[in-house]
Amino acid sequence: xxxxxxxxxxxxxxxxxxxxxxxxxxxxxxxxxxxxxxxxxxxxxxxxxxxxxxxxxxxxxxxxxxxxxxxxxxxxxxxxxxxxxxxxxxxxxxxxxxxxxxxxxxxxxxxxxxxxxxxxxxxxxxxxxxxxxxxxxxxxxxxxxxxxxxxxxxxxxxxxxxxxxxxxxxxxxxxxxxxxxxxxxxxxxxxxxxxxxxxxxxxxxxxx
Ligand code: HEM
Numbered sequence: 001x002x003x004x005x006x007x008x009x010x011x012x013x014x015x016x017x018x019x020x021x022x023x024x025x026x027x028x029x030x031x032x033x034x035x036x037x038x039x040x041x042x043x044x045x046x047x048x049x050x051x052x053x054x055x056x057x058x059x060x061x062x063x064x065x066x067x068x069x070x071x072x073x074x075x076x077x078x079x080x081x082x083x084x085x086x087x088x089x090x091x092x093x094x095x096x097x098x099x100x101x102x103x104x105x106x107x108x109x110x111x112x113x114x115x116x117x118x119x120x121x122x123x124x125x126x127x128x129x130x131x132x133x134x135x136x137x138x139x140x141x142x143x144x145x146x147x148x149x150x151x152x153x154x155x156x157x158x159x160x161x162x163x164x165x166x167x168x169x170x171x172x173x174x175x176x177x178x179x180x181x182x183x184x185x186x187x188x189x190x191x192x193x194x195x196x197x198x199x200x201x202x203x204x205x206x207x208x
Contacts, residue, residue: 007071014075018082021049022089039098046090047119047166051159051184053083054126058156058191077133080152084130087123115165122158125151153192160185 025045028034034041057079064072099106110116129152131137138145160181161171169176 007074010071010075011078014078018053018079021045022086039093043090043093043098044166046086046093047163050083050086050090051156051163053079053086054152054156054159055184055187055191057083058152058188062191062194080133081130084126087126091119091123113165115162118158118162118165122155122162125155125158129155153188153195156188156191157185160188 025042029038029042032038057076060072060076060079064070095101095106099109110120129149132141132145132148141148163184164171164178164181167177167181169178171178171181174182
């Protein structure tokens, strides 16, 4: 009973934390508190929220182990779905609001800004992950479900490259506003290393 209540509270907290940036964005938009280019700021903010939630989704498992709180694991799907929702909002603002679905101009942007391809690739991975995140698909896909959902790491790496390309500067040459994308990259690399180390330890234990 106590556990159910704690789980419920935690779940509400996750919803509140994930919804807050959207509320703030809507509030700033309605009150004209965004920059002189509100659409651009909304695209940038929704993108940053999406990548932050993506990293938090990846961090749930290691944190649940370090803190010995297995109930945290139940929140992974919620965070993952919010990640997808913000990525969808981000892409929709760009395609629908900024370019008003003008395909020719959108394709021109893609030709001029190769980092957009990383964004689309990350989104293309997040979409099936969101759709199959429900119990029905877990049961239907069996072992393949885990294999499919490991792709979240690929999506995170692509999102980091997308972020690195979107900011002013040279991501690889460490010039310009690249500190934040690099920090996200570092976080993803550490989480990936933790995952690899855990898988290796499991295999060694199974062999011995
Ligand atoms: C169809 C897929 C996507 C499209 C078309 C797209 C489009 C864009 C565009 C046009 C920008 C540049 C905004 C500007 O500076 O004017 C941008 C930046 C960004 N996007 Fe995406 N994106 C996509 C997917 C994603 C995904 C999946 C993520 C993260 C999970 C993401 C995260 C970001 C971030 C963090 C930025 C940089 C924001 C900043 O400058 O502070 N994007 N995206």
